[in-house]
Amino acid sequence: MSGRGPLLGLAGIVCGLACWQGLAPLVMLPAPCAVVTALANVPPASCDPGTDQMALLSLTLSSALGGWLIGGLVGFVLGLLLVESRLANRLLMPWVRMPASLPGAVAAFILAWYAWPDGPAALLAAWLALFPVAVATVAGLRAVPPHWLDVMRGFSASPLETFLALRLPAAAPQLFAGLRRALATALAAAAAAGFLRAPPSAAGLFLLAAICGLLHAALDWTGRHLLRNAAPGRPLLR
Amino acid sequence: MPKIAYPWGHCVKWPAAIIVPGNGSFTVSDDSETRHPRVGPPCTCRRETVLNQISTQLTDLAPAPENPASQIAAWDEESPRPGADPAEHLVPVILLRDVGALLGPDRAGAVTLDVREDEFLCLVGPAGSGKTTMLRGLAGLERPAPAARGRNRRPAAGHAPSVGFMLAESTLFPWLTVRQNLWLPLRVGGRRKVDPWQVDALLGMLGLLEVANLFPADLPVRTRRLVELSRALVRDPSLVLIDEPFRGLDFSARRALADDLERVRAITRKTFMLFTRDITAAVHVADRVGVLSADAGRLLDVVNVALPRPRRAASPPGQAGVVQRIMELCGDQPRIAVTC
Numbered sequence: 001m002s003g004r005g006p007l008l009g010l011a012g013i014v015c016g017l018a019c020w021q022g023l024a025p026l027v028m029l030p031a032p033c034a035v036v037t038a039l040a041n042v043p044p045a046s047c048d049p050g051t052d053q054m055a056l057l058s059l060t061l062s063s064a065l066g067g068w069l070i071g072g073l074v075g076f077v078l079g080l081l082l083v084e085s086r087l088a089n090r091l092l093m094p095w096v097r098m099p100a101s102l103p104g105a106v107a108a109f110i111l112a113w114y115a116w117p118d119g120p121a122a123l124l125a126a127w128l129a130l131f132p133v134a135v136a137t138v139a140g141l142r143a144v145p146p147h148w149l150d151v152m153r154g155f156s157a158s159p160l161e162t163f164l165a166l167r168l169p170a171a172a173p174q175l176f177a178g179l180r181r182a183l184a185t186a187l188a189a190a191a192a193a194g195f196l197r198a199p200p201s202a203a204g205l206f207l208l209a210a211i212c213g214l215l216h217a218a219l220d221w222t223g224r225h226l227l228r229n230a231a232p233g234r235p236l237l238r
Numbered sequence: 239m240p241k242i243a244y245p246w247g248h249c250v251k252w253p254a255a256i257i258v259p260g261n262g263s264f265t266v267s268d269d270s271e272t273r274h275p276r277v278g279p280p281c282t283c284r285r286e287t288v289l290n291q292i293s294t295q296l297t298d299l300a301p302a303p304e305n306p307a308s309q310i311a312a313w314d315e316e317s318p319r320p321g322a323d324p325a326e327h328l329v330p331v332i333l334l335r336d337v338g339a340l341l342g343p344d345r346a347g348a349v350t351l352d353v354r355e356d357e358f359l360c361l362v363g364p365a366g367s368g369k370t371t372m373l374r375g376l377a378g379l380e381r382p383a384p385a386a387r388g389r390n391r392r393p394a395a396g397h398a399p400s401v402g403f404m405l406a407e408s409t410l411f412p413w414l415t416v417r418q419n420l421w422l423p424l425r426v427g428g429r430r431k432v433d434p435w436q437v438d439a440l441l442g443m444l445g446l447l448e449v450a451n452l453f454p455a456d457l458p459v460r461t462r463r464l465v466e467l468s469r470a471l472v473r474d475p476s477l478v479l480i481d482e483p484f485r486g487l488d489f490s491a492r493r494a495l496a497d498d499l500e501r502v503r504a505i506t507r508k509t510f511m512l513f514t515r516d517i518t519a520a521v522h523v524a525d526r527v528g529v530l531s532a533d534a535g536r537l538l539d540v541v542n543v544a545l546p547r548p549r550r551a552a553s554p555p556g557q558a559g560v561v562q563r564i565m566e567l568c569g570d571q572p573r574i575a576v577t578c
Contacts (some may be wrong), residue, residue: 145407147405147407147409148409148411150374150379150405150409151405151409152426153379154377154378154379154402154403155422155423155426155427155473156426156427156428157426157427158426158427158428161426161427162426165411165422165425165426166411169411169413170411172413227413
């Protein structure tokens, strides 16, 4: 299965594109062939940077990735705080619950409030990436079996040693799942922010989707190889 | 039986430990320095030395399985006379006083027992007889239930270094190989200078070198339990506590694991305490079997198992009799699990 998996995935993509090509007149989106033609005809350097699709795309991607990294880091620290400190848990939990349900529509407000071009998109991406990671960190660290902790206590391990040797590796699968979810959220947020700034083109959308797929595959691959022994029912991430 | 030194120069003649729970305090004092000065040079292990020593010790100890007679001779120089207390000549090294205090203030004074040097003591009892609580208390994971409730109910900070334990649950970390799992106790708890060959020497003595690079998920349950036991041994403790090692094993695997326990005991000559519900397996491995009552923390009796060793393969004559006697002892306890 593992040998044929990528091939089958490729076949799936080709089939999907063929269906899209056939059904293009029925849906609003242009057919893949038209998208490829449009991409091929993009002028090397557009005169107007505001509508240059390539510049927009790179801006969207960089803000999504930057937001994902920052949001992931802050989310991890936040999750750690929520687990480790009861005081922090009491103080921060209402805040975590509230903005996690913020709808994407606030993007418009954030865009209107901040003037500089790529800041808001990254900020929005970080904001929305923060909560999946925080929640995953909390869930992962809380799910460490108590008898494993007993074993570390039996070795008279310090809290830091217990964290590094046991709790972090034990929480890693959940953490990775949270990071994957956060990547999807960050990309969606950055794309939405980009759309508000300039009208999107089908070609840009298409490229963005392709790059999203590649990023997810890369993250999947990393996770699978890092965590291949993380649990008895391995591989953990499928 | 000649005493076997670990290749890294630790003594195998155990330091005495005196364990006295009571008054809400729980101490393990280890006067090893006074009674049994460490023998042998400090660790100067090289790969060749270690492997040589392992091979000589293995040939001394465990001859080829097709020659059981020589194995018996090697293991069993101190084979007990029929009917004699097999641990008679051994000094008590661990004095368990009021272990019942772990179960609650009203149980104080309930279980009092002397564990003798190099002894394999089994405690059998039905579910709810306080086996696991006793083990956790002895391992330093729990304090005795204090008479004064309140803030000092928090568990002990860590166990005394001379106690190793193996819990009933599977506790090997699945993301580490067998060898890495055994390294872990040597690297945490303020220990920095670790000789990696220490682990390989132990694995070699227990016949686990072949699986050293495998992950726990790749091993059969019985081997996993054996690896857990060797992880409990890797810090060279004086007392080894084992909780319900036979859980989740079928009958033949139980027999095989009991053989393994007997073998590990013969190789390491440590003091073992095993808590189980399986009477047959307990009689298979133990020098003495303590029978706990169903109402937590009462020791009904201690039965001597004066059967020749090794008891592997065929049941030695007389095993059924001992099992029968223990079953009669707990005759009013229908919940006890019997597999015979």
